[in-house]
Amino acid sequence: MQEASDIHPNVEPMQGPCPLALIASQPRAGSTLLQTMLGKHPDVVSAGETWLLLPLVYALESRTHGHPMPFDGELADQAVDDFAKSMLPGGRRSIERAMATMVNGIFDQARNAAGQKILIDKTPRYYRIIDEILRILDDVRMVLLIRNPLAVFSSILDTWIRGNWPYIAVHRDDLLMAPVHLAVASECGDQRLRTVRYEDLTADPDSVLADLQRFLGLQPTGGLADYGEATQRRFGDPKGIGLHRSANAQSIxxxxxxxxxxxxxxxxxxxxxxxxxxxxxxxxxxxxxxxxxxxxxxxxxxxxxxxxxxxxxxxxxxxxxxxxxxxxxxxxxxxxxxxxxxxxxxx
Known part of the structure; x- marks a missing residue:
């Protein structure tokens, strides 16, 4: 992850609604809650967790991210670099532009099928590729949801570990890498990013949601914090979101x-x-x-x-x-x- 001053320091503020919004966070940081509340807006459709951008970015930069592949990631990166430099007029950037066209096309199909103006993809582990997303996608807005890491870890222990303590190793990156990536990104100054704290979201949801609606270019709509019955999805919070019908500060x-x-x-x-x-x-x-x-x-x-x-x-x-x-x-x-x-x- 680059330092904050190195990531898109001169990006101009965007005007108007943006068709694609992403949410990145540590897992168990409350992203399902945020997604559910924003999804109540009449102009928003939420895709849950697509994970779509993770394998695409890793396909280009498996060496950088150390993601396990059924092939030598370092050799693959070298091969892609050689091809891009020798045969593409724009080099590696040509691949990234083509990838952006494909990604936007996929998300546009889903958004148009739902008849909405904005699609939200809540995939917490996008924390791994924040700077790559900002480099590849111009027309995107990204919400960085930050929660007290100790509260996050406590929720991981209760939700996923449940006494199987050696299983903590599976979440090593979520515990150690995610806070660093989120801290750096929140300081980078890119106008396409907005940082939200879980504690603020649950203590004063109306103010936080009003600010996010402005950030996303949505027409202000009240009552999003009272989300009612949440949609159950394969990925996301399997516990807390179904216990309440509105934001609950007692979880802090x-x-x-x-x-x-x-x-x-x-x-x-x-x-x-x-x-x-x-x-x-x-x-x-x-x-x-x-x-x-x-x-x-x-x-x-x-x-x-x-x-x-x-x-x-x-x-x-x-x-x-x-x-x-x-x-x-x-x-x-x-x-x-x-x-x-x-x-x-x-x-």
């Missing part, structure tokens, strides 16, 4: 309560906080000291018995080590549930 500090209930959960979140570091957290809009204080106030017993987060971020975890880790985790959880015995003076 749910991670703190959850950390106080389980020493493993607490250790994972505190280790994650330290791994991200105060500088990155500050760039994302969160105070490291405040997060540390919130955790300190709910620290359960037996945290010291829990293996560090770095252990679970290694991939793969061997079966023998996995059994040892599970034993330590069960012991820590058992100790944390024991009632505290008051000290009494001996006779």
């Amino acid at each position: 500090d749910k991670w703190v309560c959850r950390a106080g209930q389980d020493p493993v959960h607490w250790r994972m979140l505190d280790d994650y906080r330290q791994m991200l570091g105060s500088e990155l957290l500050n760039r994302l809009g969160y105070d490291d000291r405040q997060l540390a204080d919130q955790l300190a106030q709910v620290r359960p017993k037996a945290v010291g018995l829990v293996p560090p987060l770095t252990t679970f971020l290694r991939s793969p975890v061997r079966s023998k080590m996995r059994r040892s880790l599970k034993s330590r985790i069960r012991l820590a959880q058992a100790i944390s549930q024991r009632p505290t015995t008051p000290l009494t003076k001996s006779a």
